[in-house]
Amino acid sequence: MPEPVLAPQADVDAEMAAITGAYEQAGVVETQPRRDYAPYRSSLLRHPTKSLHHADPETIELWAPCFGPTDVDPLEADLTVQHTGEPIGERMVVTGRVTDGEGRPVRHQLVEIWQANAGGRYVHKRDQHPAAVDPNFTGVGRCLTDGDGWYRFTTIKPGPYPWKNHRNAWRPAHIHFSMFGTEFTQRVVTQMYFPGDPLFALDPIFRSIVDPAARARLVASYDHDVTTHEWATGYRWDIVLTGSNRTLTETDTEDGDH
């Protein structure tokens, strides 16, 4: 099969700039990515064209699946100790608090992460990027938030990587995050980025969130209080889930014994 001809970055930049211009003109604040965002080519046939249908959550939708110590080993929160040797790259801690839209902590809930290694390579059979696989790094972690909504992972800072969206397309370095809330409607999968990445302006996945303030919510901040002496750099990233609709009981709001 002949290689498809990929659009240059300049074409994609122009498309993104036009969308940004129209957004600024419209003057209505958006907080989520556009599912219909043509500069991200894979979205073309995979976004609904009809508007979402309003639903009032009912019973099952007002609750979330429940995870506990039987589900997650505390060691799964340290991605640097999953093999016999030390992974290569910048050891870092990422921590933050998960709350709902009212600022209430999301307690004892599952957080899952996955990421590329320091060279920008995933341990995935479909990753074609010719960068080294690190035998000491898989890049998968899980933890449960604590009684105050905090999560904490020790990992290696991921590298940026190329992809085939357009010619010379590179993803800014990121960690994929998957979160559950206190109810089904809060389920979200997203990506955490690092401050000051020069690839931000060029990346159609990041820029599918057309509002700059909303985009900034995906960028962690360097935190010297998280950084530890002679061991790891530290990043802080807080997560706010969409507001919950259920009237929370005491078990949800107090740090119970479970």
Add this chain to the structure above:
Amino acid sequence: MTTPSAPLAPTPGQTVGPFFHYALPYPGDRDLVPQGSPGSVRLHGTVHDGAGAPVPDALVEIWQAGPDGRVVQEHGSLRRDGFTFTGFGRASTTRAGHYDFSTLLPGPTDPGAAPFFAVTVFARGLLHRLFTRAYLPADAPGASAEALAADRLLASVEESRRTTLVATTDAPTPASAASGVLGLRFDIHLQGGSETVFLAYPGH
């Protein structure tokens, strides 16, 4: 107690991307109950894109009540013990875009309510997760045409699109007759003429 105040702006979503397969799937993820166990059902279907092509890199999650209609709050979805029903399952699609769950029929959560599976869809190319419902068809045990007709959400959807929210019963096969496992089919169309009705909840 915290006093409710103005909602905080939510953290935006992003696509699950192409490389989730070594991270999110786990052993037993799609088997809420062991496959073929007495009283189990197979909930399955194909995820399609706007051209009708199967989506081989989608992830479907279900969250459901137990057969008695109660919301389950049991640990153990990630480490199934073969006995505890947790109500949560996760299935990545095959190269043919197909997903498959082994589970139990959800019961009505209120007397007379139409039972359904709550469904979340993720995929490469899909920038933000989608929610929908897979209702039990009228001929499934515990379901009825009356309950479906009385359902508030279904009634609020234009009639021509209502069927996208209701699973269909598989025709029996020698294998399904022997095992007694009921098959329920729920295809998901991300875009196009038969586009699935996707849901926005308050606060989205």
